[in-house]
Amino acid sequence: MSTTQTSKIEIIKAPTSKINEVDFKSLSFGSVFSDHLFECDFKNGEWQQPVIKPYAPFLLDPSSRVFHYGQAIFEGMKAYKDENNDVWLFRPDQNYSRFNTSAVRMAMPEVPEDIFLNGLNQLLQLDEAWIKKGKGNALYIRPFMIATGTGVIANPSNEYKFMIILSPVSSYYSGDVKVIIAEHYSRAANGGIGAAKAAGNYAAQFYPTNLANKEGFQQIIWTDDATHTKLEEAGTMNVFFRINDTLLTAPVSERILDGVTRKTLIDLARSEGINVEIRSVLVSELVEAFKNETLKEIFGAGTAAVVSPISGFSYQDVYHELPKIENTMALQLKTKLENIQNKLDADPFGWTVKV
Amino acid sequence: MSTTQTSKIEIIKAPTSKINEVDFKSLSFGSVFSDHLFECDFKNGEWQQPVIKPYAPFLLDPSSRVFHYGQAIFEGMKAYKDENNDVWLFRPDQNYSRFNTSAVRMAMPEVPEDIFLNGLNQLLQLDEAWIKKGKGNALYIRPFMIATGTGVIANPSNEYKFMIILSPVSSYYSGDVKVIIAEHYSRAANGGIGAAKAAGNYAAQFYPTNLANKEGFQQIIWTDDATHTKLEEAGTMNVFFRINDTLLTAPVSERILDGVTRKTLIDLARSEGINVEIRSVLVSELVEAFKNETLKEIFGAGTAAVVSPISGFSYQDVYHELPKIENTMALQLKTKLENIQNKLDADPFGWTVKV
Numbered sequence: 001m002s003t004t005q006t007s008k009i010e011i012i013k014a015p016t017s018k019i020n021e022v023d024f025k026s027l028s029f030g031s032v033f034s035d036h037l038f039e040c041d042f043k044n045g046e047w048q049q050p051v052i053k054p055y056a057p058f059l060l061d062p063s064s065r066v067f068h069y070g071q072a073i074f075e076g077m078k079a080y081k082d083e084n085n086d087v088w089l090f091r092p093d094q095n096y097s098r099f100n101t102s103a104v105r106m107a108m109p110e111v112p113e114d115i116f117l118n119g120l121n122q123l124l125q126l127d128e129a130w131i132k133k134g135k136g137n138a139l140y141i142r143p144f145m146i147a148t149g150t151g152v153i154a155n156p157s158n159e160y161k162f163m164i165i166l167s168p169v170s171s172y173y174s175g176d177v178k179v180i181i182a183e184h185y186s187r188a189a190n191g192g193i194g195a196a197k198a199a200g201n202y203a204a205q206f207y208p209t210n211l212a213n214k215e216g217f218q219q220i221i222w223t224d225d226a227t228h229t230k231l232e233e234a235g236t237m238n239v240f241f242r243i244n245d246t247l248l249t250a251p252v253s254e255r256i257l258d259g260v261t262r263k264t265l266i267d268l269a270r271s272e273g274i275n276v277e278i279r280s281v282l283v284s285e286l287v288e289a290f291k292n293e294t295l296k297e298i299f300g301a302g303t304a305a306v307v308s309p310i311s312g313f314s315y316q317d318v319y320h321e322l323p324k325i326e327n328t329m330a331l332q333l334k335t336k337l338e339n340i341q342n343k344l345d346a347d348p349f350g351w352t353v354k355v
Numbered sequence: 356m357s358t359t360q361t362s363k364i365e366i367i368k369a370p371t372s373k374i375n376e377v378d379f380k381s382l383s384f385g386s387v388f389s390d391h392l393f394e395c396d397f398k399n400g401e402w403q404q405p406v407i408k409p410y411a412p413f414l415l416d417p418s419s420r421v422f423h424y425g426q427a428i429f430e431g432m433k434a435y436k437d438e439n440n441d442v443w444l445f446r447p448d449q450n451y452s453r454f455n456t457s458a459v460r461m462a463m464p465e466v467p468e469d470i471f472l473n474g475l476n477q478l479l480q481l482d483e484a485w486i487k488k489g490k491g492n493a494l495y496i497r498p499f500m501i502a503t504g505t506g507v508i509a510n511p512s513n514e515y516k517f518m519i520i521l522s523p524v525s526s527y528y529s530g531d532v533k534v535i536i537a538e539h540y541s542r543a544a545n546g547g548i549g550a551a552k553a554a555g556n557y558a559a560q561f562y563p564t565n566l567a568n569k570e571g572f573q574q575i576i577w578t579d580d581a582t583h584t585k586l587e588e589a590g591t592m593n594v595f596f597r598i599n600d601t602l603l604t605a606p607v608s609e610r611i612l613d614g615v616t617r618k619t620l621i622d623l624a625r626s627e628g629i630n631v632e633i634r635s636v637l638v639s640e641l642v643e644a645f646k647n648e649t650l651k652e653i654f655g656a657g658t659a660a661v662v663s664p665i666s667g668f669s670y671q672d673v674y675h676e677l678p679k680i681e682n683t684m685a686l687q688l689k690t691k692l693e694n695i696q697n698k699l700d701a702d703p704f705g706w707t708v709k710v
């Protein structure tokens with residue numbers, strides 16, 4: 001391994017690349033990682049020397065706080081390569097600021113911009129061969145932070161590890177997604193951590209989602225935990241409803257994640273002349289719209305799948321299959337967004353940032 | 356290191372003990388660990404060879420699911436040593452069954468009884484020198500399980516690690532505990548994971564608790580997230596209120612942990628002839644009881660502190676200091692319970708189990 005110092009980041013290069021072992025034609029989402037990772041530790045009240053080094057397991061004490069008290073947050077981003085082999089990020093400022101919003105809510109230190117964004121840029125430059133051209137292809141980026149301080153006492157840790165790992169992905173095809181509307185289980189409390197990208201929010205969803213899977217549904221549409229009358233998120237995504245030609249989505253809140261794809265789709269839809277209403281959508285309203293045939297589409301929105309169309313929903317043991325329609329807004333918006341992300345279309349919004 | 360096989364558990368002994376480096380007179384809770392730990396991995400759908408080995412850091416992949424999706428649960432227990440040097444556990448069956456209840460809710464595999472309890476027994480026998488005699492002295496036991504499968508996709512892991520680590524503790528003295536009643540933040544949702552000892556539940560409390568600390572309060576009394584009118588837990592403990600000579604505590608629910616100390620205190624109080632009501636206690640009722648001077652005591656109950664008296668509470672920016680009284684139920688029950696746990700009194704309930 002050769003060690004060099006580049007603008008304060010220590011870089012330890014992997015002696016050989018694993019890239020030739022990877023079949024980029026059949027990637028399973030998030031399961032293969034690139035040659036290097038970025039790492040920076042927080043100790044004694046400050047961020048330490050950042051390092052880029054070969055992707056490898058690392059040592060943790062059995063009493064590390066992340067295992068016992070769950071201080072762990074993450075982000076999901078993607079890097080794209082255009083026809084000129086230039087590498088692009090999509091709205092990285094949004095992920096950076098949300099990461100620190102999550103950090104504050106979980107009583108973790110905020111990560112400085114030069115560590116997060118400069119670290120990411122240099123890591124992407126080193127592993128740029130892992131980013132493939134073409135629509136749907138991307139390098140999925142996973143920045144995350146965990147509590148590494150030791151001791152089994154329920155207080156915030158005084159040591160943390162921030163890391164960025166990279167996973168090549170191709171177009172995410174979720175297939176036919178049927179959902180069930182939550183009538184009992186919930187993903188977030190009022191005054192809770194639903195708006196943070198906190199690890200614990202995801203584990204909480206697995207059991208109810210397994211129950212839904214057994215009944216033949218791929219995902220759950222989460223409702224507010226107090227009344228189960230308001231539609232909030234779909235699985236791990238934000239959710240949109242099209243009633244007639246209006247798109248509806250819930251406002252972000254303490255219970256609802258401020259999704260980057262969500263806010264991007266809102267802007268994109270409005271620029272396409274689509275009427276978008278940001279307001280609480282009631283379960284009763286959805287059922288009513290289904291009955292009077294004004295409910296045209298439901299789709300999830302998130303970084304991994306971009307847009308994920310939902311084919312029908314179950315509520316109070318009744319399944320409502322949406323009619324198949326042509327020219328869906330889901331496909332229109334997904335195509336528009338992917339073309340901007342992959343630099344196949346112009347980006348009048350200034351969302352894409354060159355690495 | 357010598358390797359021997361004892362009733363299916365592989366035992367790798369530490370070459371030397373760290374015990375002489377430990378000052379048992381000034382222990383900081385949960386910060387020192389004994390010579391050995393118990394470990395058992397879950398892979399390919401089954402539990403693997405259990406091992407007792409020297410306490411040491413272990414390797415994890417950066418994409419381990421525990422870091423990203425928070426599948427992590429734990430228990431808190433204690434082992435005690437009596438005057439004859441016999442070692443005792445307190446209601447270990449309760450912790451064992453609650454551990455598996457947590458596992459189910461977090462979509463993790465249940466741990467078989469012979470792995471959990473037999474593993475614990477053998478670990479305690481090996482590290483029995485770490486258990487000191489005398490009231491308040493104990494070996495704190497931390498069984499925990501984390502998701503070790505790799506891949507950044509929000510699905511349950513297919514690999515897990517179950518561990519038990521041990522930390523010597525002395526009497527836990529919390530000092531003067533003033534609390535603030537939660538009016539905005541919450542620890543649990545209806546249909547959420549508040550009843551599970553899930554790591555993520557604890558991290559969620561740190562930020563609001565830090566805010567309370569800054570205002571001069573040590574802990575928060577959590578209320579229901581939907582209305583903030585019902586008193587539910589105090590910090591990481593269950594909570595009891597004494598109005599006149601009646602003890603009140605909330606029923607366990609999806610939002611409230613089924614605490615072993617809680618249920619023990621209920622039985623112990625009743626056996627002492629104290630009237631105990633298990634029902635929702637309203638914030639308004641507490642304020643009213645304070646005003647008409649029928650509110651005598653508030654205390655938390657948990658494994659670490661056993662009983663933690665609360666000296667006053669703040670609600671809607673008004674601080675209510677409880678009058679100092681003699682012969683508190685908190686002290687009466689704590690003494691009774693610690694005497695049973697440390698085998699200084701008879702145990703007519705059959706709660707103590709010899710290792």
